[in-house]
Amino acid sequence: MPFVTEKTSLPSALNNQLPAFISYFASGMIFAFYGEKLFPNLKIAFLPSLALLVLLNVFKIPFVSALLMPICLSFCVMFLGLNLKVFADIGRKTDYSYSLYLVHYPLAMCFVSLGVFEKMPGFAIFSVLGTSFLCAYLLENFQQKLFGIRCNAEAVK
Numbered sequence: 040m041p042f043v044t045e046k047t048s049l050p051s052a053l054n055n056q057l058p059a060f061i062s063y064f065a066s067g068m069i070f071a072f073y074g075e076k077l078f079p080n081l082k083i084a085f086l087p088s089l090a091l092l093v094l095l096n097v098f099k100i101p102f103v104s105a106l107l108m109p110i111c112l113s114f115c116v117m118f119l120g121l122n123l124k125v126f127a128d129i130g131r132k133t134d135y136s137y138s139l140y141l142v143h144y145p146l147a148m149c150f151v152s153l154g155v156f157e158k159m160p161g162f163a164i165f166s167v168l169g170t171s172f173l174c175a176y177l178l179e180n181f182q183q184k185l186f187g188i189r190c191n192a193e194a195v196k
Contacts (some may be wrong), residue, residue: 042101066113081118106140138175143167
């Protein structure tokens with residue numbers, strides 16, 4: 040998206056909006072639709088994806104990075120999410136992803152407007168992530184107790 044906004048008269052604000060990140064959502068959707076075929080290959084694809092991800096961040100070739108970064112990141116996130124015990128129950132018991140999405144954005148925007156990310160990036164990242172996880176957990180538990188339903192993939196099927 041930065042390439043498109045630079046070469047056209049589109050506003051640079053689009054660099055931080057959905058069109059700029061749709062490839063990341065699409066990569067996740069590929070795992071949602073074709074996961075059964077991709078999951079057996081995660082162990083094989085993880086290390087090359089991680090190495091390529093590092094190289095893409097170091098060399099930053101615009102078109103190649105925009106094409107391969109979402110795919111490599113998806114393989115790494117899926118592998119770690121499915122193979123690290125700390126993440127074992129996230130998504131299996133309850134899907135926190137949408138709650139995290141809803142909670143983190145306003146918090147991140149507050150920190151951006153206050154300049155916290157520029158002054159203390161580590162604090163800002165951990166604060167946004169920690170608060171988002173805590174709020175998402177509390178929101179999901181409240182919803183489950185109030186409505187007696189579980190929002191996960193099995194409930195949708």
